[in-house]
Structure formats: C-alpha cells, structure tokens
Amino acid sequence: xxxxxxxxxxxxxxxxxxxxxxxxxxxxxxxxxxxxxxxxxxxxxxxxxxxxxxxxxxxxxxxxxxxxxxxxxxxxxxxxxxxxxxxxxxxxxxxxxxxxxxxxxxxxxx
Amino acid sequence: xxxxxxxxxxxxxxxxxxxxxxxxxxxxxxxxxxxxxxxxxxxxxxxxxxxxxxxxxxxxxxxxxxxxxxxxxxxxxxxxxxxxxxxxxxxxxxxxxxxxxxxxxxxxxxxxxxxxxxx
Numbered sequence: 155x156x157x158x159x160x161x162x163x164x165x166x167x168x169x170x171x172x173x174x175x176x177x178x179x180x181x182x183x184x185x186x187x188x189x190x191x192x193x194x195x196x197x198x199x200x201x202x203x204x205x206x207x208x209x210x211x212x213x214x215x216x217x218x219x220x221x222x223x224x225x226x227x228x229x230x231x232x233x234x235x236x237x238x239x240x241x242x243x244x245x246x247x248x249x250x251x252x253x254x255x256x257x258x259x260x261x262x263x264x
Numbered sequence: 265x266x267x268x269x270x271x272x273x274x275x276x277x278x279x280x281x282x283x284x285x286x287x288x289x290x291x292x293x294x295x296x297x298x299x300x301x302x303x304x305x306x307x308x309x310x311x312x313x314x315x316x317x318x319x320x321x322x323x324x325x326x327x328x329x330x331x332x333x334x335x336x337x338x339x340x341x342x343x344x345x346x347x348x349x350x351x352x353x354x355x356x357x358x359x360x361x362x363x364x365x366x367x368x369x370x371x372x373x374x375x376x377x378x379x380x381x382x383x
C-alpha cells in the first residue's frame with residue numbers, strides 16, 4: 155500500500171488561506187469518503203482536525219475545512235494564525251480493513 | 265475524560281521484541297477499535313494495524329504481517345502492541361489511537377512510546 159501524496163511544505167501569511175492536497179487512488183481516497191486530517195505540533199501526538207472528508211470534530215475551529223474531488227482530498231485553513239504552524243497528515247481507508255497515511259505537509263505561517 | 269496512557273520508553277537490541285501498552289480510561293473500552301501508528305524520527309505517520317477490543321479481532325498492515333501482534337486485556341482496559349525481530353529502522357515513536365467511528369477517525373491518542381533499537 156503506497157502512502158498518499160502530500161506536498162512537503164505549504165505556507166501563508168497570517169489571515170490568508172492555504173490549501174493542502176492529499177492525492178491517492180480510486181482504491182483509497184477516491185473509493186471511500188473516509189479521509190481524515192491530523193495536525194501535529196513538534197513532540198506532540200497528532201490531533202484530529204477533520205473526519206470523514208469534511209466533518210469538523212467538536213472544538214476544532216471553523217477555519218479548518220475539508221473536501222474531496224476524485225482521488226484528491228484537500229484541507230483548507232482560512233484566516234491563518236501563528237498557532238496553525240504544524241505538520242498536517244491525511245489518512246484514508248484503503249479497503250480490506252487497511253488505512254494509509256500521507257507523507258505529511260509542514261505548514262509555515264510567514 | 266478520555267485518556268490513553270502508554271508505557272514508557274524502551275531500548276532494545278536488534279532481533280529482540282518489544283511490547284507497548286496503552287491503558288484506556290474515561291469511556292467503554294470495548295466500544296471503540298484501537299489503532300497503532302508509528303513515526304520514525306523526522307518522518308511521517310505510518311499505520312500499523314488495529315484491534316477490536318470487544319472480539320480481539322485484528323487487522324495488520326501488510327508490511328508488518330508476521331512481526332506484529334496486537335492484543336488486549338478487557339479486565340484492565342489495556343491494549344498491547346508487540347513487534348518482534350526488531351531492526352534499527354523500527355526505531356520510532358509508537359502511538360495508540362482510538363477510532364471514534366470505525367471509519368478511521370482517531371479522536372484520542374496516547375502520548376507515544378519511543379522505542380529505540382540499537383546494538
């Protein structure tokens with residue numbers, strides 16, 4: 155099972171919006187609406203930010219949103235804030251009771 | 265409140281095995297799958313497998329088949345992940361994560377356990 159493809163880095167200035175992509179195949183991202191996104195600060199455990207493509211768990215700011223088109227899922231962070239600087243990972247169900255992560259994207263707030 | 269508390273750091277020699285525990289509290293342990301994810305130093309997250317605490321049924325990532333064993337003890341609400349035939353590239357932080365919905369949404373995570381494999 156190959157990892158999902160994410161850009162290694164992304165950046166934006168405070169207040170701007172940034173979108174991070176997560177590209178898979180029809181066997182994972184494109185085949186199921188089971189994509190989730192995680193934020194990870196250095197030395198910390200990941201935190202769930204988006205579940206099932208576009209659902210925002212309680213407590214996650216509405217500046218975070220998720221979507222999917224075909225084999226590519228996306229995480230958009232609007233109104234960037236300094237505390238959004240972190241690594242972001244997508245994951246998708248890949249069939250046969252397997253899951254696969256993306257390689258991660260380092261988001262820098264300029 | 266939901267908490268997942270993992271066992272402490274381990275140092276192992278190549279070829280040995282390691283068993284990491286994940287103590288769950290604050291919810292009904294058997295109601296949620298538990299997944300295991302690892303992260304090598306400076307690298308991304310890697311899914312290893314999951315266990316159904318109610319039945320004990322497991323699903324493992326293909327690359328770990330034959331080397332990983334996930335178990336649980338419902339009497340003490342603890343999940344375990346044992347990895348055998350350790351190699352240096354198994355050096356990583358190992359996390360347990362609770363699946364909130366069965367569809368792979370890990371809403372609570374343990375603090376991580378660093379396993380170092382070195383001769």
